[in-house]
Amino acid sequence: MDTYQIAVIPGDGIGPDVTNEAMKVLEALQELDDAFEVNFKLFDWRSEYYLQHGQMMPDNGLDQLREFDAILFGAVGDARVPDEISIWQLIMPIRKQFQQYINMRPIKKLAGIDSPLKNGSPIDFMVFRENAEGEYSNIGGRLYQEQPQEMAIQNTVITRQGVERIAKYAFEYAKKNNKTKVTSATKSNAIIHSMKLWDEAIEKVAVDYEEIALESYFIDALAAYFVMRPESFEVVVASNLFGDILTDLGAALVGGLGVSPSGNINPERNFPSMFEAIHGSAPDIAGKGIANPIAQIWSAALMLEHLGRPDLAAAIVSSIENVLQEGEVLTPDLGGNSTTSEVGDRIVEEVKKQLITH
Structure with a gap:
């Protein structure tokens, strides 16, 4: 029992x-x-x-x-x-x-549900969102509240350990479920410190999974690809904020x-x-x-x-x-x-x- x-x-x-x-x-x-x-x-x-x-x-x-x-x-x-x-x-x-x-979120079009997308392609992939650090940090504060010079600082926290462990989880899931690739959401062309570390940590983990391809897309392009070709994704790994937004978009598709x-x-x-x-x-x-x-x-x-x-x-x-x-x-x-x-x-x-x- x-x-x-x-x-x-x-x-x-x-x-x-x-x-x-x-x-x-x-x-x-x-x-x-x-x-x-x-x-x-x-x-x-x-x-x-x-x-x-x-x-x-x-x-x-x-x-x-x-x-x-x-x-x-x-x-x-x-x-x-x-x-x-x-x-x-x-x-x-x-x-x-x-x-x-x-944070695991299946993006799967169940039988019996119509997608707003017109091409009728199957949609079935998993998004793994880093859930403990990233953009959802309470590190920061506000100064000069309700004054013209008021300012707010909200710090993003990205650690190598945090990225490597979610990357490994995503690749292990892909391996166990016979998936061929993992897609990483990034924005390292503009967010040059935290997202550069994200990319480097993901790539380090990917080396141990030669049979699984790693592709990386900037978050704005990736959001468009979710709509244009959702059938092309198998496993997606993203930071806290990026994963949150992408999965709400994914939910709208299914x-x-x-x-x-x-x-x-x-x-x-x-x-x-x-x-x-x-x-x-x-x-x-x-x-x-x-x-x-x-x-x-x-x-x-x-x-x-x-x-x-x-x-x-x-x-x-x-x-x-x-x-x-x-x-x-x-x-x-x-x-x-x-x-x-x-x-x-x-x-x-x-x-x-x-x-x-x-």
Whole structure:
């Protein structure tokens, strides 16, 4: 019996709705597989918690999370709490203190979804975004606030160790999955210090993988190529900011943020990894029951793959595709009129059919 302890942080806005559907799918799996058991513990750390307690999570919040096998995260963001508080007091401490330096985001056009691109080419590649340093650093500050001479400095942090370890992860993934090349996002023609180090560190790692080609593109050109020829990519590795922007663009090519998952990975497994949809708390549709739960359900599948159950992960993704191809139970963002829970229920039905059949 494989028993997994999962910390669940539903968060703000649509976070609780989509997270509930992901939990529903995981609970269905344990009903069908005698060798699989999942135990959830919910943590109500969100903007409302901040308004009551003056912090996004307790002082010992990370210690509470440390012993779990993984974290399922909903979304964070509320107009009543500045983003720099909700993000830097909740998501960022988890990512950084738990050394989740790999952010993996599949860019895959699932069967049953139409891309806005007209050529109809298959889109299926993985983006690895450096998740612990880079442009998302809180090193810097502001001077002479609200005066004409006000200035702000935000420092980018690029380390050789940080770049080499994500590069190695990307190349190892390519090797394991029979990919032929890795694409690096850079801007070393203009950002001559940090991005030069990025290039040099990537190239050093590539030497150990002669069977896998390394190509490097400036970020502006790469964004254009994502649209012009997305079928040409297999594995993309990028800095924190570049990876964030590229994957939102990639998500738009394969159905939108509502169907795009992600994982924040600590490869050494010294700490729990965290899995979440790419989308945010979507306050404009919060409480309406129409949020698309597919991204969060797929994120739960990534979590299962990380925990060593790729069979169950594959069953979830296959079930999602079957529901999309059927086209009868879809949320409004995909052209349907179904609710969040109705889509979750339909995916559960497909998962049961998949596992009973096999």
